[in-house]
Amino acid sequence: MKEIFLFLHVVLATFWVGGMLFLSFVVAPYLRRHPEIMGEAFQEVGKRFSLYGTFISLFLLFITGLVNAYLLHGGFRRSIYEKLFIFLIVVGVSLAHDLWAGKKAIDSEYHRRLAKWLGIINLILSLILVYMGVRIRLGY
Ligand code: HEM
Secondary structure (H helix, E strand, C coil): CHHHHHHHHHHHHHHHHHHHHHHHHHHHHHHCCCCCHHHHHHHHHHHHHHHHHHHHHHHHHHHHHHHHHHHHHHHCCCCCCCCHHHHHHHHHHHHHHHHHHHHHHCCCCCHHHHHHHHHHHHHHHHHHHHHHHHHCCCCC
16 A cells, blocks of 8 residues: 555656656757747647646645655654645646746746746756655655
């Protein structure tokens, strides 16, 4: 049971963080060289990653994270509360990115830049969440 929930948590984390890295380093640079399709492609790719990333993966990361906390560590302690706090910021930034800045980006340069920076902030915070997960694993 323990290994199933940790396995699921790690796979979801790789989809979420890997997805953002792929978008930033592979998809975005390509689309910037093709302005004729950039706007629509960002909307379509963004909508799909919002569904599988923000709404499904983050929700399941929360559930598997809670279960990990109880099955592997007998409940919450400071390092897990700190991770949950950062996680809630990631959820807030994701919703602002997906439901507001990202949507308005198609016809607003200001919102396009905002969406870009919200994405970068979320990538950095999510890498911090991975590091916090490793520290929890090591007993901090
Ligand atoms: C974007 C969100 C998250 C990401 C990317 C993430 C990533 C990770 C990763 C990669 C690990 C494995 C570390 C290892 O085994 O060395 C981990 C472990 C862990 N995570 Fe998360 N996590 C996220 C959200 C959460 C949340 C919301 C909670 C709980 C409230 C949580 C609780 C835990 C716990 C308790 C462990 C330790 C499991 C162990 O002892 O091996 N995580 N996390």
